[in-house]
Amino acid sequence: MAYALEYDHVSKQYGGVWQSKPVHALKDFNLQVEHGEIFGFLGPNGAGKTTAIHIALGFVRPTSGAGRMLGESFGHAPTRRRVGFLAENPTFYHLSARNLIRTYGALNGMRDPRLRERVREMLKVFDLEEAADRSVGKFSRGMLQRVGLAQALVNDPDLLVLDEPTSALDPVVRVAVRELLLKAREKGKTVFISSHLLSEIEMICDRVAILHHGSVVRLGKTSELLESSDQCEVVVQRVKNEVFPEAVARDGRLHLLAPLSMQRNIIERAWAAGGEVVSVNPVRKSLETVFLELAKSDANEKNHKEGA
Amino acid sequence: MSPVLLIAANFLRQRRWFVLIYPLLAVAFALMMVLPENSVDQEVLQAYFLQLSIYAITIATLLASQADFNERKSRRVLGVLSKGIERRDYLAGLLAGVFISCGLFLTGTMLGTLWIASKLSLPWTPVLEAVLLMWLACCLIATITTFFATFLHPLLAVVGAFVLAGGGLAAHFMKTQGGIIFPVVELMSTAQQLLVGKEISVHTILITVPVAVVEVIVFWLLAGRIFARRDVAVAIE
Numbered sequence: 402m403a404y405a406l407e408y409d410h411v412s413k414q415y416g417g418v419w420q421s422k423p424v425h426a427l428k429d430f431n432l433q434v435e436h437g438e439i440f441g442f443l444g445p446n447g448a449g450k451t452t453a454i455h456i457a458l459g460f461v462r463p464t465s466g467a468g469r470m471l472g473e474s475f476g477h478a479p480t481r482r483r484v485g486f487l488a489e490n491p492t493f494y495h496l497s498a499r500n501l502i503r504t505y506g507a508l509n510g511m512r513d514p515r516l517r518e519r520v521r522e523m524l525k526v527f528d529l530e531e532a533a534d535r536s537v538g539k540f541s542r543g544m545l546q547r548v549g550l551a552q553a554l555v556n557d558p559d560l561l562v563l564d565e566p567t568s569a570l571d572p573v574v575r576v577a578v579r580e581l582l583l584k585a586r587e588k589g590k591t592v593f594i595s596s597h598l599l600s601e602i603e604m605i606c607d608r609v610a611i612l613h614h615g616s617v618v619r620l621g622k623t624s625e626l627l628e629s630s631d632q633c634e635v636v637v638q639r640v641k642n643e644v645f646p647e648a649v650a651r652d653g654r655l656h657l658l659a660p661l662s663m664q665r666n667i668i669e670r671a672w673a674a675g676g677e678v679v680s681v682n683p684v685r686k687s688l689e690t691v692f693l694e695l696a697k698s699d700a701n702e703k704n705h706k707e708g709a
Numbered sequence: 710m711s712p713v714l715l716i717a718a719n720f721l722r723q724r725r726w727f728v729l730i731y732p733l734l735a736v737a738f739a740l741m742m743v744l745p746e747n748s749v750d751q752e753v754l755q756a757y758f759l760q761l762s763i764y765a766i767t768i769a770t771l772l773a774s775q776a777d778f779n780e781r782k783s784r785r786v787l788g789v790l791s792k793g794i795e796r797r798d799y800l801a802g803l804l805a806g807v808f809i810s811c812g813l814f815l816t817g818t819m820l821g822t823l824w825i826a827s828k829l830s831l832p833w834t835p836v837l838e839a840v841l842l843m844w845l846a847c848c849l850i851a852t853i854t855t856f857f858a859t860f861l862h863p864l865l866a867v868v869g870a871f872v873l874a875g876g877g878l879a880a881h882f883m884k885t886q887g888g889i890i891f892p893v894v895e896l897m898s899t900a901q902q903l904l905v906g907k908e909i910s911v912h913t914i915l916i917t918v919p920v921a922v923v924e925v926i927v928f929w930l931l932a933g934r935i936f937a938r939r940d941v942a943v944a945i946e
Contacts, residue, residue, distance in 0.1 A: 508716075
């Protein structure tokens with residue numbers, strides 16, 4: 402099956418000849434992004450996310466390995482006409498917003514009247530109509546990011562690659578972008594999104610990969626990744642606090658977080674005390690928790706090495 | 710507009726003051742030379758044209774050496790190369806921008822030269838021919854510089870281009886035919902001779918001009934091949 406984006410044992414090393422210590426940005430990196438999904442790409446700073454994106458778009462050549470984007474090898478220029486890209490901290494020509502979006506559309510081979518129509522549409526979607534004739538050189542970071550998204554979407558791409566797309570946006574535009582991405586998925590488009598805003602990723606992504614030190618350390622459906630396998634939350638009512646001193650009281654109910662093995666015991670204790678069990682649910686972690694766990698294990702590993 | 714022209718247009722737009730003011734300076738120099746109290750003769754004409762020819766070559770070299778470097782440094786290159794554009798087309802766009810900038814500067818030079826030539830009652834056709842040869846020399850040095858700039862720092866790219874062009878200068882002074890290999894100096898010298906009405910052998914024009922045109926294409930293609938293998942986003946996260 403052809404993937405929208407596919408990395409096959411890709412490694413990238415920076416420096417080496419002139420610099421004393423080479424940096425391994427990616428190490429034997431493998432990833433497949435399917436058509437029609439919204440894929441979240443996460444990782445701490447320096448994990449290699451941007452390098453992976455730059456390799457796919459042909460800005461950077463891998464040291465070893467290969468990959469395909471929309472069925473063609475990385476760096477294939479005609480394929481990029483079907484791709485939309487927004488860089489982290491984008492910088493553009495100092496044109497008016499309208500001309501800038503138009504220029505980037507034309508660079509992708511678009512022509513009037515379709516180009517004119519798409520530019521108008523993008524200005525409207527990203528609420529840039531009033532600022533359309535102002536130079537982007539005078540735009541705030543948030544507005545610049547909106548222009549960046551507009552230029553990435555102007556060619557109605559099959560694959561959208563976004564590096565930190567919503568970090569500088571206000572909540573209203575952020576919601577608009579989220580809806581836009583969900584609509585794109587409905588139309589069968591693929592979205593590959595790298596972000597630090599974990600809540601955003603959690604809300605819209607079908608699958609998530611967590612990158613650490615240049616390799617994928619977690620990969621799976623967002624729902625699976627967030628589900629804890631060993632904890633559950635039990636909510637009981639009409640039970641005195643003394644029965645469950647470790648519980649948190651909220652809205653007249655007690656919320657208990659406990660290992661799955663204790664689930665039966667808690668329920669029986671609640672019933673024995675004359676209480677009612679309102680709900681028992683597996684605990685869902687937030688991406689933030691997953692992320693922090695990863696950072697913690699990394700720190701432990703480092704300490705262990707230093708100790709040795 | 711084709712992607713190459715769009716890139717060229719943006720290159721010019723970013724340097725619009727430079728591109729507009731320098732041709733005016735060329736005309737201003739000519740005005741100073743033909744002030745009533747200054748006596749004008751052929752030597753003044755030659756000196757004016759030679760001086761502005763050297764400026765044109767310098768402008769071409771400096772613009773070409775920094776064109777790609779500045780785009781990479783500012784990361785604007787990412788926005789452009791994320792579109793369906795080949796690296797060599799991107800370079801062609803930047804080069805077209807440099808060629809047009811030099812063309813505008815030489816237009817100013819041409820106006821100034823024509824003004825001085827009119828004071829000396831000299832014909833205008835040799836001036837046009839000399840300016841065209843100078844433009845070709847600028848295009849050639851700009852392409853050679855761009856070739857070096859794809860793998861060297863801009864400063865070293867300038868040095869590299871001047872070393873190649875310097876070979877032609879040495880050949881010119883030694884009166885050998887070696888100057889034809891990288892004919893920047895050869896073109897400049899031919900332009901100077903045309904200006905003062907010296908006889909130019911058809912042979913020189915028939916060889917020098919085609920060699921220069923072919924070299925512009927060859928160096929552009931070579932630059933494109935090297936640039937296609939370069940990382941344009943090298944910031945390590």
